[in-house]
Amino acid sequence: MQLYISNFGSFLGKKSERLIVKENNKVVNEIPFHDLEQIIIDNPGVSLSTDCIRECVRHGIYISFLDFSGTPYASLISPYLVGTAMTRREQLMAYNDQRGIHLAKAFVEGKLKNQLNILKYFAKYRKGANRELYEQIYHGITWMEKFAEELKEIKGKCIDDIRGQIMSVEGRVGNIYWDMVKLLTDGKIEFPGREHRGAGDPFNSLLNYGYGILNQQIEKALVLAGLDIFCGYLHVDRPGKKSLVYDFIEEFRQPVVDRVVIAIVNKGIEIGMDGEYLDTQTKRDFAARIFERLDHKESFQGKKSALKTIIQNQARRIATFLRGEAKYKPFVSSW
Structure with a gap:
């Protein structure tokens, strides 16, 4: 599945083998990393933990960042997955x-x-x-x-x-x-x-x-x-x-x-x-x-x-x- 994050103040972290999404310090979603293909973030007020990023890299999950108009401006993926x-x-x-x-x-x-x-x-x-x-x-x-x-x-x-x-x-x-x-x-x-x-x-x-x-x-x-x-x-x-x-x-x-x-x-x-x-x-x-x-x-x-x-x-x-x-x-x- 693709995870779409657009709310200001959202936080993405890791708990065991699951990605957690928090809003106002409350968990609003939990998704097993192995069920995720891609995360799309289109709000500058979203934060991620480093252990969440590391787990996404390990599972080959692409993290994409869009501005308000939908224009992509950054992506996160490990270069070691694509060294050909x-x-x-x-x-x-x-x-x-x-x-x-x-x-x-x-x-x-x-x-x-x-x-x-x-x-x-x-x-x-x-x-x-x-x-x-x-x-x-x-x-x-x-x-x-x-x-x-x-x-x-x-x-x-x-x-x-x-x-x-x-x-x-x-x-x-x-x-x-x-x-x-x-x-x-x-x-x-x-x-x-x-x-x-x-x-x-x-x-x-x-x-x-x-x-x-x-x-x-x-x-x-x-x-x-x-x-x-x-x-x-x-x-x-x-x-x-x-x-x-x-x-x-x-x-x-x-x-x-x-x-x-x-x-x-x-x-x-x-x-x-x-x-x-x-x-x-x-x-x-x-x-x-x-x-x-x-x-x-x-x-x-x-x-x-x-x-x-x-x-x-x-x-x-x-x-x-x-x-x-x-x-x-x-x-x-x-x-």
């Missing part, structure tokens, strides 16, 4: 050969197909109820599919040769995608268009907070697969920039976060705001929905697995692909 030199050597060398191109195109291919499938999923419920909207969505889908086909024709010697072309395709498809999302949510919520950092509207705030939670799930999977999160292919290098996280997350934004956010809006669920941020109760409820979605089983490569398991398996496939031991195909969700 061979994988990282190959990861670095792949930047200058066809492996880097293959991965960059695969990540974007997964993103574009998942954007299409999210629109198809929500459009099918409008076919009878709102034929005009259904046809508008499919008109957009037609153009998205046309632009997405260009991805196959992009070729080069290394990722630096073709990054601009890939991102051009991604951008054109993405512009139409968000226009179609705006149509799907029209009249239910104000959506000024996709905004990242600093967004103060409820829709973008939900997206950004959800991506923050997913970001930590993606980072954990990559680290446990022995990969360097700062060495990506599609996203350019910059000190402190988790380029491989931003690459790999593209496959999973739509099936994990976008689908949940659009469903919340369409169901008319209240989205509470505290100034320019989601309020505490909304964040807690939304995080629970994201974790539930990560536990949802999808069919992929001949078997059904939870999305969080697919994320971890895909991270391992990146590593085996880089070492020349397997092929890499992007995850595409069903609709």
Whole structure:
């Protein structure tokens, strides 16, 4: 399970083989360490004991820290769990050969197909109820599919040769995608268009907070697969920039976060705001929905697995692909 801590003044400690959560010096939760996968903390007023940290490390529990908007700013995991030199050597060398191109195109291919499938999923419920909207969505889908086909024709010697072309395709498809999302949510919520950092509207705030939670799930999977999160292919290098996280997350934004956010809006669920941020109760409820979605089983490569398991398996496939031991195909969700 994932433990989500958002209350100011919470304390995490250890008692025997259990993690304890205290509020106002009273124990409010006890969880066996062997039942935990991840701890997410999104309040600066939370404290942890060193014996709790040590026990989390021993059990491979990832501790993640988010700010009020959901942006990750730190993680705790033992470096001794992920000391795989061979994988990282190959990861670095792949930047200058066809492996880097293959991965960059695969990540974007997964993103574009998942954007299409999210629109198809929500459009099918409008076919009878709102034929005009259904046809508008499919008109957009037609153009998205046309632009997405260009991805196959992009070729080069290394990722630096073709990054601009890939991102051009991604951008054109993405512009139409968000226009179609705006149509799907029209009249239910104000959506000024996709905004990242600093967004103060409820829709973008939900997206950004959800991506923050997913970001930590993606980072954990990559680290446990022995990969360097700062060495990506599609996203350019910059000190402190988790380029491989931003690459790999593209496959999973739509099936994990976008689908949940659009469903919340369409169901008319209240989205509470505290100034320019989601309020505490909304964040807690939304995080629970994201974790539930990560536990949802999808069919992929001949078997059904939870999305969080697919994320971890895909991270391992990146590593085996880089070492020349397997092929890499992007995850595409069903609709």
